[in-house]
Amino acid sequence: MKIDIITLFPEMLEGPLGHSIVKRAINKGLAEVRFFQLRDWSNDKHNRVDDYPFGGGAGMVMKAEPLAACIDELCQTTNYDEIIFLTPDGQTLNQNMANELSLKNNLLMICGHYKGIDQRIRDLYVTREISIGDYVLSGGELAAAVLADSIIRIIPGVLGDESSALSDSFQDGLLDAPCYTRPAVFRELSVPEVLLSGHDAKISAWRHEQSVQKTKERRPDLLQ
Numbered sequence: 001m002k003i004d005i006i007t008l009f010p011e012m013l014e015g016p017l018g019h020s021i022v023k024r025a026i027n028k029g030l031a032e033v034r035f036f037q038l039r040d041w042s043n044d045k046h047n048r049v050d051d052y053p054f055g056g057g058a059g060m061v062m063k064a065e066p067l068a069a070c071i072d073e074l075c076q077t078t079n080y081d082e083i084i085f086l087t088p089d090g091q092t093l094n095q096n097m098a099n100e101l102s103l104k105n106n107l108l109m110i111c112g113h114y115k116g117i118d119q120r121i122r123d124l125y126v127t128r129e130i131s132i133g134d135y136v137l138s139g140g141e142l143a144a145a146v147l148a149d150s151i152i153r154i155i156p157g158v159l160g161d162e163s164s165a166l167s168d169s170f171q172d173g174l175l176d177a178p179c180y181t182r183p184a185v186f187r188e189l190s191v192p193e194v195l196l197s198g199h200d201a202k203i204s205a206w207r208h209e210q211s212v213q214k215t216k217e218r219r220p221d222l223l224q
């Protein structure tokens, strides 16, 4: 899986995608992540990539030409399955979407900044628009990092324990059951007996019951 990201702020992505599970996936050769500084495709002598919005109003708009030039150049060497624009007015990211995207070979993500990108880039190139939630961030970088992380961690072979991605909250439409580790008693709070029983079927049943209970309480919408 290759993920290419067009951004004005690659440093905002290097941190989140340079550690832990994502780093391990990259080191194992299971994922490749590349950042492209959009300013390198500016044809302006001051390297500007934004301009005033037609019709007036607050905020600058990212110009079409540098984005088109950058995307065109990347498309010459990579056949992208999806060209994704991160935007608060996109489809809200969920686990099903991450699962689906983790099966693709090549993804291109575009991070907007300022007021947004020229609509014609969305019309001409973008195949998918994704939001990470109903709030507005300063730009698409943190959203791209969240999306890339959610995809990379479930690529087969990335997690040591293959089953642990499958038992995550949301993977079966339920929130995760509580988990415990040693010591068995901490500040007078004991681990539920069943988890110490060694009885796999009983443990599975307990976890399922806890998941259903928690989902009913916190996210009844998921049970519908």
Ligand code: ADE
Binding pocket: 086, 087, 088, 130, 131, 132, 133, 134, 135, 136, 137, 138, 139, 140, 143
């Ligand atoms: N850019 C700004 N806010 C965003 C959000 N919530 N999701 C995706 N991209 C964004």
